[in-house]
């Protein structure tokens with residue numbers, strides 16, 4: 001029952017993302033979700049260090065695997081439909097040892113599909129408190145009616161935080177309070193390997209879903225990309241939930257891009273324009289060659305301004 005639900009959700013999500021982010025016909029290969037910038041060779045396991053890997057399973061968000069003497073630590077756990085494959089691949093990278101720690105970079109089902117299984121097996125599930133709150137309630141997205149069922153208690157994060165935290169292994173994590181993607185976004189930093197996991201706060205692989213219903217907004221995308229710059233140096237490898245790795249230079253590019261789009265949308269809002277007029281004005285035209293058709297993104301980004309800037313908000 002639960003699996004069926006999640007499969008359904010996954011399919012709807014793919015539809016929404018495919019239709020939304022790229023305008024590609026629904027039913028195309030799942031990989032096309034990642035908008036042309038993620039080529040076939042960017043799937044498979046990517047080794048970042050002897051103990052640190054990225055699982056890039058087709059149709060799944062990126063999963064970071066760190067092995068230590070106690071077992072496996074994951075940053076995000078894939079979707080419920082992909083959980084078997086994710087957990088098996090992760091465990092194989094760590095000599096068959098079990099997952100002891102899972103980070104949820106935010107509440108979306110592409111990140112939290114292994115929560116139930118790992119919660120039941122006694123893993124520590126770490127997330128921002130807002131992520132736990134979203135996972136504890138049913139959610140319906142107003143723009144497409146998509147529904148997400150709350151997770152059972154055992155699947156909810158069992159170690160939450162508000163600002164920052166640190167593990168015994170020196171891995172650091174913290175809140176990204178700009179609400180770039182949701183209001184529970186977090187990063188995980190591996191200092192020894194100089195790797196920063198950032199969830200869906202930034203990506204080079206096409207336009208994101210602007211989930212203003214759970215707090216994300218275009219202003220936060222600018223702020224989040226800016227904030228991440230303060231956490232990295234020129235050599236830091238930045239691993240997003242979708243698509244290829246980024247560098248500090250990419251963060252600068254993203255800050256400028258979303259900043260320019262934000263300014264254009266803000267001007268339209270101030271002139272009393274609506275979402276359809278914003279889409280027609282093509283405020284993200286300059287970036288479409290790289291990022292794909294922007295119409296759905298622009299519509300949602302404009303609506304996110306309403307959520308944040310309208311007097312009643």
Ligand SMILES: [Zn+2]
Pocket residue numbers: 106108181200
């Ligand atoms: Zn997401």
